[in-house]
Amino acid sequence: MKHLRYIAFASLCLFAAVSCREKKVTGAASIPFVEEILSDTTSRNYSLVSSYDSDYHGGTISITGAPEDVMLLAEAFITADMSDNIDGKKGGDMLPDFAGEVIAPVLDVANAPYEDYFTLGNDAFLKEVAVRNFLFALDTVSLISPFDPAHTARKVKAKTIILASSLQAVSGQAEIDTLCRVANPGVEVISALDAMMADAAACKGSSVLWTTRERRDLAVFDKYFERHPAYRCPVYSPAIDSLRDEGSVGGRLLDMLDDMAASGKTLRIGAIVLDDNELSPSELQEAIDMVRDTDDDYLLVYKNMLAPDCKCISAGESVTRLCYRRMRERNSFTHRIAYPSLKCYVTTPAASLPDTVCDLDGSMTYSFRYYRESGSSGETYSFVELRDRYISEALLEKMKDIAPKTYSLYVR
DSSP: OHHHHHHHHHHHHHHHHHHHHHOOOOOOOOSHHHHHHHTOTTSHHHHHHHTOOTTOOSOEEEEEESHHHHHHHHHHHHHOOOBOTTTOOBSOOSSOTTTTOEEEEEEOTTTOOOHHHHHTTOHHHHHHHHHHHHHHHHOSEEESOTTOTTOEEEOOOEEEEEEOOHHHHHHTHHHHHHHHHHHOTTOOEEEHHHHHHHHHHTSSSEEEEEEOHHHHHTTTTHHHHHHOGGGOOOEEOOOTTOSGGGGOHHHHHHHHHHHHHHTTOOSOEEEEEEEOTTSOHHHHHHHHHHHHTOOOGGGHHHHTTEEEEEEEEOHHHHHHHHHHHHHHHHTOOOOOSSOOEEOOEEEEEOTTSOGGGBOTTSSBOHHHHHHOOTTOSSOOEEEEEOOGGGSOHHHHHHHHHHOHHHHHHHOO
């Protein structure tokens, strides 16, 4: 009997040992890079997430994504004054909502534009890009120069991370959610697309997503709506070369309403979510107001398609309002008496890349950029403190045009 008890005890120990060995921190990640992080809780990347402290209020508000998306949101954070800073009530008080905060834009110049990853069926690598950029926001070091990877500078880790580009939400957000759910559910991540769609869902009437023709034709939002069925809505790209009113915003709006009527969409529109940087939210809102408030018999059919309080939903307003509300709920403001400040970063091709995969201007060649494989060994791009010479003159001019306050604060 004693011998049988010994065998049973030994079998139990063996089973326990095997069970412990098989236990592995994992999630529903679909790319090797995230699975690798989750499989090793002692890795540096895992620690960046697991060590996040929601009680640490000295961090930055990091904004990552395609350069134009990031610049527009950085401008919105610097200039936002929608709330009273004392009691948080709606209404500006002549003091920036994010007074004392450090805004840390990360312009992903090396990997953008993102659309061609979908065109070529390689959105798996875009998922990895989104995760790597998210991890950098939580990091405490960056490069000083893209040509000298041995020298680094200290950076302040983020307390809030903003995913500025809608294509980040479509591709990499699920991977980031998986990583946070396993390693640290407390990490504060805000998706611009989520924020806009939530605001639209709160409006009376149906929602419409206004995006670029390329994104519409690629059907990139299908997967997003599969994960967020409550936000599902028609996706339109009113032609910029519309013959109506010489392609004016109002003409493009009427074209969209014609398309909706022709397809049998009869619900009144309460919100138009704007996912097109070539169009300013104020221009679209003016066009909406013009149609909604008209007494012109010719426009009455269009007026009846819009809810009385139909509005344009933009990333700048939706994200800053959501971030402000969450920071008040968590009491995570720095409470420094100062205007918002900037600490900008940019992605550049890694110094270790051979000349054969780089163009004359230093950027990656098209074939290398868009055909990189997720999970392949070696990092192909770096994060560097922004200097004027690390971005093109065209991008600087774009910043000056769409983000003048950001330009004046950062470009010397």
